[in-house]
Amino acid sequence: MSTETGQVHPISLYLKIWGLLFILSACSYAVDYFDFQGYLRWFLIITFMWLKAGLIVSIFMHMAWERMALVYAILLPPMFLMVLVGMMAIEGGYTTLTRILFFGPGSAPIVH
Amino acid sequence: MAQEELSPDGTAVALRDGWDGVVADWSADKQAFSVPWGKAMMWIFLLSDTFIFSCFLTGYMTVRISTTEPWPIPSEVFALNLFGQDIPLILIAIMTFILISSSGTMAMAVNFGYARERKKVAILMVITALFGASFVGMQVFEWSKLIEEGVRPWSNPMGAAQFGSSFFMITGFHGLHVSVGVIYLLTVAFKVNRGDYEERGYEIVEITGLYWHFVDLVWVFIFALFYLW
Numbered sequence: 001m002s003t004e005t006g007q008v009h010p011i012s013l014y015l016k017i018w019g020l021l022f023i024l025s026a027c028s029y030a031v032d033y034f035d036f037q038g039y040l041r042w043f044l045i046i047t048f049m050w051l052k053a054g055l056i057v058s059i060f061m062h063m064a065w066e067r068m069a070l071v072y073a074i075l076l077p078p079m080f081l082m083v084l085v086g087m088m089a090i091e092g093g094y095t096t097l098t099r100i101l102f103f104g105p106g107s108a109p110i111v112h
Numbered sequence: 113m114a115q116e117e118l119s120p121d122g123t124a125v126a127l128r129d130g131w132d133g134v135v136a137d138w139s140a141d142k143q144a145f146s147v148p149w150g151k152a153m154m155w156i157f158l159l160s161d162t163f164i165f166s167c168f169l170t171g172y173m174t175v176r177i178s179t180t181e182p183w184p185i186p187s188e189v190f191a192l193n194l195f196g197q198d199i200p201l202i203l204i205a206i207m208t209f210i211l212i213s214s215s216g217t218m219a220m221a222v223n224f225g226y227a228r229e230r231k232k233v234a235i236l237m238v239i240t241a242l243f244g245a246s247f248v249g250m251q252v253f254e255w256s257k258l259i260e261e262g263v264r265p266w267s268n269p270m271g272a273a274q275f276g277s278s279f280f281m282i283t284g285f286h287g288l289h290v291s292v293g294v295i296y297l298l299t300v301a302f303k304v305n306r307g308d309y310e311e312r313g314y315e316i317v318e319i320t321g322l323y324w325h326f327v328d329l330v331w332v333f334i335f336a337l338f339y340l341w
Contacts, residue, residue, distance in 0.1 A: 006222075006314070007222070008223065008227075011223050014223065015216070018212065018213070021212045022209065025209060028336065031340060032187050032201050045336050049332055053333070056328060056329045056332065057325075057329065060218075060321070062318075067137065068131070069134050069137035069138060070152070081163070081166045081170070084166070084167075085173065088170050088173060091178075092173065103180070
């Protein structure tokens with residue numbers, strides 16, 4: 001399917017993915033429209049987001065047909081961003097707690 | 113699927129697949145990626161852009177977690193009054209569908225490029241650019257609406273001040289990417305139509321497509337994490 005010069009795939013495949021992306025976007029919009037809350041909302045939003053991202057990268061951007069050397073060179077580095085996200089989530093939680101502790105209602109006045 | 117490459121003496125040699133292929137491609141004294149150099153460069157540029165947007169989104173996550181003020185509810189902030197009732201997030205939903213459609217026409221343009229039907233390529237790329245321009249137009253509308261409602265990068269009447277700074281920085285940077293993409297698309301479409309690539313081949317359309325799909329990809333994350341969360 002892939003040649004030295006480029007990626008050629010049937011248009012029908014692109015149209016199917018286009019349709020799927022439409023459906024997935026409609027689903028994620030429905031999550032908001034029907035006002036799902038809590039963990040169900042998070043789960044649905046994140047699931048639809050990764051499904052859409054996966055379809056765009058693998059089919060539209062042809063990652064599914066590229067050689068592994070290129071796929072790993074491009075897709076592996078962003079995985080490490082999860083470490084940053086994890087650390088910043090912990091940091092953010094800590095900041096909230098200290099803000100509540102020092103500036104929230106009932107917090108002790110600061111004595112110099 | 114096994115690809116082949118030409119060895120220095122001109123005979124075809126089968127490339128290895130899987131991890132063997134990764135090791136062979138990286139360790140051999142030759143180019144690591146068997147794609148046109150422009151495509152490899154575009155991918156590496158997009159990788160760096162991924163890090164920029166990830167930093168913005170992570171920063172947004174951090175300020176949103178750490179603020180003790182209530183976060184404005186995006187569903188209400190971005191609601192539009194249509195046909196006498198407030199429809200939540202409707203403009204953002206339309207923008208999402210427009211960007212996805214532009215990705216679809218772009219994918220088809222790539223296909224027609226390799227089929228060497230350059231008129232169709234140019235038309236489809238111009239349609240893609242028009243979708244992109246209308247996306248930016250809606251974003252301008254959204255920005256002016258929010259600015260009118262008193263949202264600023266340092267404060268807003270709905271709640272946490274960090275909402276404004278996150279919003280303007282993330283959507284602004286993305287909108288800049290879309291605007292640049294529209295110019296890029298129109299430039300390449302013009303050159304395709306003029307026949308500049310008849311001899312060199314149409315990889316450039318696929319490379320332009322990579323950039324455009326990336327802009328759509330980033331919007332997927334912004335839509336989910338900023339507007340829906």
